[in-house]
Amino acid sequence: MEQAALFTIFGGTGDLAKRKLYPSLFRLYKKGNLKDHFAVIGTARRPWSDEHYREVVKETLQELNPTTEEAEEFSSHFYYLSHNVNDTKHYDELRVLTEKLDEQYDLSSNRIYYLAMAPQFFGTIVQHLQSQRIVTKDGFNRLVIEKPFGFDYESANELNQQIRAVFPEKDIFRIDHYxxxxxxxxxxxxxxxxxxxxxxxxxxxxxxxxxxxxxxxxxxxxxxxxxxxxxxxxxxxxxxxxxxxxxxxxxxxxxxxxxxxxxxxxxxxxxxxxxxxxxxxxxxxxxxxxxxxxxxxxxxxxxxxxxxxxxxxxxxxxxxxxxxxxxxxxxxxxxxxxxxxxxxxxxxxxxxxxxxxxxxxxxxxxxxxxxxxxxxxxxxxxxxxxxxxxxxxxxxxxxxxxxxxxxxxxxxxxxxxxxxxxxxxxxxxxxxxxxxxxxxxxxxxxxxxxxxxxxxxxxxxxxxxxxxxxxxxxxxxxxxxxxxxxxxxxxxxxxxxxxxxx
CATH class of the missing domain: 3.30.360.10 (Dihydrodipicolinate Reductase; domain 2)
Incomplete structure (x- = not known):
């Protein structure tokens, strides 16, 4: 059954995204869990274009042996935004692109934010997602975060409080790939x-x-x-x-x-x-x-x-x-x-x-x-x-x-x-x-x-x-x-x- 959602991947040019996330999304696409009503925004500091980003995504799929048509169709759902996580103006640009893609792909305001970055940026990102009105009141908003979640109990608790100020526990998905x-x-x-x-x-x-x-x-x-x-x-x-x-x-x-x-x-x-x-x-x-x-x-x-x-x-x-x-x-x-x-x-x-x-x-x-x-x-x-x-x-x-x-x-x-x-x-x-x-x-x-x-x-x-x-x-x-x-x-x-x- 198809799931409609917009994925925003912070750290979209990183090793994790290329080795794990893009191939996994493609497998879901081939199985029909993702089809027409999905889009992916990759963000990072690098000044890439949508075209270059899509070529990178297609390269990550080679071991899965997609047909040319499959790779082209899948990658056409990917968009890139050069982004500084500390710059408020960049979140305004992200909101504009998010709203455009939500309408273009009929995503019903369903959004997944994947933080494939160092944990010291987690608090800054979620605060901006709220302050710049990227998190919606309609649809679902889910946050996926990678380890390490803090470096001891005190730092983890502080990080958790920052995230919980924006996302309820039921919408926080802390990945442990094991x-x-x-x-x-x-x-x-x-x-x-x-x-x-x-x-x-x-x-x-x-x-x-x-x-x-x-x-x-x-x-x-x-x-x-x-x-x-x-x-x-x-x-x-x-x-x-x-x-x-x-x-x-x-x-x-x-x-x-x-x-x-x-x-x-x-x-x-x-x-x-x-x-x-x-x-x-x-x-x-x-x-x-x-x-x-x-x-x-x-x-x-x-x-x-x-x-x-x-x-x-x-x-x-x-x-x-x-x-x-x-x-x-x-x-x-x-x-x-x-x-x-x-x-x-x-x-x-x-x-x-x-x-x-x-x-x-x-x-x-x-x-x-x-x-x-x-x-x-x-x-x-x-x-x-x-x-x-x-x-x-x-x-x-x-x-x-x-x-x-x-x-x-x-x-x-x-x-x-x-x-x-x-x-x-x-x-x-x-x-x-x-x-x-x-x-x-x-x-x-x-x-x-x-x-x-x-x-x-x-x-x-x-x-x-x-x-x-x-x-x-x-x-x-x-x-x-x-x-x-x-x-x-x-x-x-x-x-x-x-x-x-x-």
Whole structure:
């Protein structure tokens, strides 16, 4: 069904717009969600013409193999306005163009403002949208904003107040692109559509939960940004805590954005707020050194472009969250994320408790440990599930051995499934906030992360402390060992066994 709307993209010449937004809008166009009644205004400082802007848009579509007619027709809906976000006069020009396109394409005053810019401009932009009467009283006005949403709780709260002065919470769509990923959305289905799991989704049956966001790349050309962020703010505050809330929340009364948000916020509120001593006990940070993996050499983080020679910015975080409620008391949620690790991969491992008594060991035999049952949710690059069970070894006797029930989406299905930004843009068009972050979620995440950051800022770490190509510093493994656990996923072992990693 076609959705009528005008998209105004602040930062329309940027990398995000070209890599994600324009291809995603084109996919929606091909599927009929956008057709005749839509238009896009791109704004930025560059003095482009409409014609040049449309050529840029068409270039971003090449991997999607559009026909010449499709590319021409789609790009004809795009208009460009050279714009200084601090110049009030430019907003008057934007209002004139907005009103013209609204009439030309019969858009019913439906407007989506996408802020693909640095967050320090968010407040200025929304204030001008109101003062220059660009926000309408008819139709809908929705604001889509990218992370980072502030750099701590105080700045995020100030930013939120500026935005909420113009847009109500229901019209603010804070993008976390991981919430648009197929397997992240599958977490709720796995839990709530399968009694075999939901009935056991508690501290009676689950030993620990492990969440890994591993990146094989270094910081590449993002050194300047990363120096002011680090892995804690870049990954833990948003993506990882969102996943924790989905895993830990109670069953919602209905599958609506309001019910889901309510339960996610309750889960985040139940995460223990650590004292400085508890932070030191339960969280580890790291920074990658030079390394070599499979005959490929990597430089250290401090040698990357736009990174200080004595940088103390962390490129790796591992930690243990505890959730103080009836369902999860005593179950550690282990998390880790880092740059320049062994493999790119995002996965969740739910480790179930052992049976109370192992009947499969006999007095005349050595005790044979049973493998733990593990549910693995693969998020990227592969998508699917696996469940590790104990079965009988073939042959004489009743010796158990682990067997894996495995399902992975085919390459064809994965390639043709909607991209995260495509799904999130369509949700914004429909006014569905289910897969976006509510302010209460953001606020709780910053409260948790600020305590870790403030503790770490009181001391200088001994960096670098892990070699590029490995799965993080030694302390990240000791973190689990002292609790009698170990990381379930260790791809570095495969390379070490073959002499490809020291």
């Amino acid at each position: 919430l648009g990923k197929e397997m992240i959305q599958n977490i709720a289905v796995v839990r709530f559509a399968n009694n075999i799991f939901e009935s056991m989704w508690n501290n009676r049956y689950i030993d620990n939960i492990q969440i890994t966001f591993s990146e094989s790349l270094g910081v590449e050309d993002r050194g300047g940004y990363y120096e002011n962020s680090g892995a804690l703010k870049d990954m833990v505050q948003n993506h990882i805590l969102q996943v924790v809330s989905l895993l830990a929340m109670e069953v919602p009364v209905s599958f609506s954005d309001e019910s889901l948000r309510l339960e996610k916020v309750k889960a985040l509120e139940a995460i223990r707020r650590y004292t400085p001593e508890e932070v030191e006990e339960n969280f580890v940070r790291g920074q990658y050194d030079a390394g070599e993996l499979d005959n490929t050499k990597f430089v250290s983080y401090r040698k990357e472009p736009n990174v200080a020679e004595d940088s103390s910015t962390e490129t790796f975080v591992a930690g243990k969250f505890l959730i103080d409620n009836f369902r999860w008391s005593g179950v550690p949620f282990y998390i880790r994320t880092g740059k320049r690790m062994t493999e790119k991969g995002t996965r969740i491992n739910v480790i179930f408790k052992q049976v109370p008594v192992n009947v499969f060991h006999f007095d005349n035999e050595d005790k044979q440990e049973l493998a733990q049952n593990v549910l693995t949710i693969y998020i990227q690059p592969t998508e699917g599930f696996s469940l590790t069970l104990n079965g009988k070894q073939i042959g004489q006797g009743f010796n158990p051995e682990p067997v894996k029930m495995d399902f992975r989406q085919s390459a064809e299905v994965t390639e043709n499934s909607p991209e995260a930004y495509e799904k999130l843009l369509l949700d914004a068009l429909r006014g569905d906030g289910t897969n976006f972050s509510h302010w209460d979620e953001v606020a709780n995440s910053w409260e948790i992360v600020d305590r870790i950051r403030q503790t770490w800022d009181q001391s200088t770490p001994e960096f670098p402390n892990y070699a590029a190509g490995t799965m993080g510093p030694k302390a990240a493994f000791e973190l689990l060992e002292k609790n009698g656990h170990e990381w379930n996923w260790h791809p570095d072992n495969w390379y070490r066994e073959r002499g490809k990693l020291n």
